[in-house]
Amino acid sequence: MTAREAVITGIGVVAPGATGRDAFWELLAAGNTATRRISLFDARAFRSQVAAECDFEPLAAGLTPQEARRMDRAAQFAVVSAREALADSGAVLADVAPERIGVSIGSAVGCTMGLEEEYVVLSNRGRDWVVDHTYGVPHLYGYMVPSTMAVEVARTVGAQGPVALISTGCTSGLDSVSHAARLIEEGAIDVAVAGATDAPISPITVACFDAIKATTARNDDPEHASRPFDNDRDGFVLGEGSAVFVLEELAAARARGARIYAHISGAASRSNAYHMTGLKPDGREMAEAIRVAMDRARLGPDRIGYINAHGSGTRQNDRHETAAFKRSLGSRAYDVPVSSIKSMVGHSLGSIGSIEIAACALALEHQVVPPTANLENPDPECDLDYVPKTARDHTFDTVLSVGSGFGGFQTAMILSREAGDAR
Structure with a gap:
C-alpha cells in the first residue's frame, strides 16, 4: 500500500497588523512589529499594558451580522481564515464526499472574550455572586463549549467527517494540524481544514499573566517590547489571531494540479x-x-x-x-x-x-x-x-x-x- 502524506494547499491568516496571507507575509518580511498599547479595553490598572492586536472588523471581513452576533471573536477569526484558505487552495469541496472532509481547530483559552463580556453583564460588573442567566445572550452556551469554534468552521466548509477542538496550551496550533495530518495519513479523510485561533486580550487573561509576571512591563515602548533571545527582555507580549490551512492527500493534490506550499513530513x-x-x-x-x-x-x-x-x-x-x-x-x-x-x-x-x-x-x-x-x-x-x-x-x-x-x-x-x- 502506498503511504499517504498530507500537504498544505491553502493558507488563511488573521494576524496582528495584517489580515490576510499576503499582508501577513509582507509584515514579517519587512521585520515590522505589530505590538502596541492595549486598545481593546482600559488596561491602565495592569502591570503589562501592551499587546499585539488584530485590526479586525467582522462585517468588513465578510461575516454577516448574524454570524458576528453568534460567534466569539476567536471563532470569527477562524471562520474568516478558513474561507481565505479554501479560496487560496482552489479546492472544490463539493467534489469531495462531506464525510471525507475533517476539521481540526486548536485553541488554548476558547471563547475568552465572549465569556468575560457576558459575566460582566450577568454579575453587574462582579457585584452579584449569584448571576441572573436571563440577561445572557442566546449563544452563551456556545461560548462555554470551545468545540463550537470547530463546529463553526465545519459548517462553513460543509465538513461531515471528524471534527475536533485540540487544546494543549500554547502548542495547540501545532497539535491541531498534526492531528489533521494523521487523519489524512491513516486514510480516515482526504481533506482537512485545520489550524488554530485565540482571542485572549481581555482583562482576565492579562490579570492572570500579570500575576506570574510572565508578560512584559515595557509599556513605554510597546513596538520594541517583544524581545526574544535579547538580554534585555522582560517577558512576552500577549497576542491574538488565527491561521487555518487546507490539507490534502499528496497524490490527490498533485492530480488536480494544486499549488503545494509544504509537506507535513x-x-x-x-x-x-x-x-x-x-x-x-x-x-x-x-x-x-x-x-x-x-x-x-x-x-x-x-x-x-x-x-x-x-x-x-x-x-x-x-x-x-x-x-x-x-x-x-x-x-x-x-x-x-x-x-x-x-x-x-x-x-x-x-x-x-x-x-x-x-x-x-x-x-x-x-x-x-x-x-x-x-x-x-x-x-x-x-x-x-x-x-x-x-x-x-x-x-x-x-x-x-x-x-x-x-x-x-x-x-x-x-x-x-x-x-x-x-x-
Whole structure:
C-alpha cells in the first residue's frame, strides 16, 4: 500500500497588523512589529499594558451580522481564515464526499472574550455572586463549549467527517494540524481544514499573566517590547489571531494540479511531567520531540534548513529551547538560521503554532527567513544564529517549527518541499 502524506494547499491568516496571507507575509518580511498599547479595553490598572492586536472588523471581513452576533471573536477569526484558505487552495469541496472532509481547530483559552463580556453583564460588573442567566445572550452556551469554534468552521466548509477542538496550551496550533495530518495519513479523510485561533486580550487573561509576571512591563515602548533571545527582555507580549490551512492527500493534490506550499513530513509531542509553567534548562523533552519528528520525516539534522523557534521572549524559554536545539541537532544547530516571529506578532497562546506554520510555509515559498525583530543585545547563553532584525534570503527545503506550552507540552513539526514543487 502506498503511504499517504498530507500537504498544505491553502493558507488563511488573521494576524496582528495584517489580515490576510499576503499582508501577513509582507509584515514579517519587512521585520515590522505589530505590538502596541492595549486598545481593546482600559488596561491602565495592569502591570503589562501592551499587546499585539488584530485590526479586525467582522462585517468588513465578510461575516454577516448574524454570524458576528453568534460567534466569539476567536471563532470569527477562524471562520474568516478558513474561507481565505479554501479560496487560496482552489479546492472544490463539493467534489469531495462531506464525510471525507475533517476539521481540526486548536485553541488554548476558547471563547475568552465572549465569556468575560457576558459575566460582566450577568454579575453587574462582579457585584452579584449569584448571576441572573436571563440577561445572557442566546449563544452563551456556545461560548462555554470551545468545540463550537470547530463546529463553526465545519459548517462553513460543509465538513461531515471528524471534527475536533485540540487544546494543549500554547502548542495547540501545532497539535491541531498534526492531528489533521494523521487523519489524512491513516486514510480516515482526504481533506482537512485545520489550524488554530485565540482571542485572549481581555482583562482576565492579562490579570492572570500579570500575576506570574510572565508578560512584559515595557509599556513605554510597546513596538520594541517583544524581545526574544535579547538580554534585555522582560517577558512576552500577549497576542491574538488565527491561521487555518487546507490539507490534502499528496497524490490527490498533485492530480488536480494544486499549488503545494509544504509537506507535513513529521511531527511529535512530548511532556516534561515536571511543572505547570516551569521548564528544565536542559531542554530534554523538546529535544526528544524534535528527534522523533525528524525520524518520522526520515531526515537527519543536516537537512534542517531553518528553525522557527517558540521564542516567547522569556529567559526561561529562550535558554530551554537553545539547549534543546543543541541537544537534538548537535553541531548542526550552530549552522541553521533561527528566528521568532513572536517578536513581531506577539504570543497568541493556542493559535500561535498555526500562525507560525503559515510563516514557515511562506518562508519556504519565498526562500526567505523572517527576522527576530528587536534582537539588539543577544543573551550570551543564546548563542545560535538568531537572525536579528532583518529578513535573510536563504536557500532551504526543510523547516523545523517548535512550540512549548504551559502544562509541560513540547511539540516539533517538520515542513518540507520537494525539488520541483511548483512555486
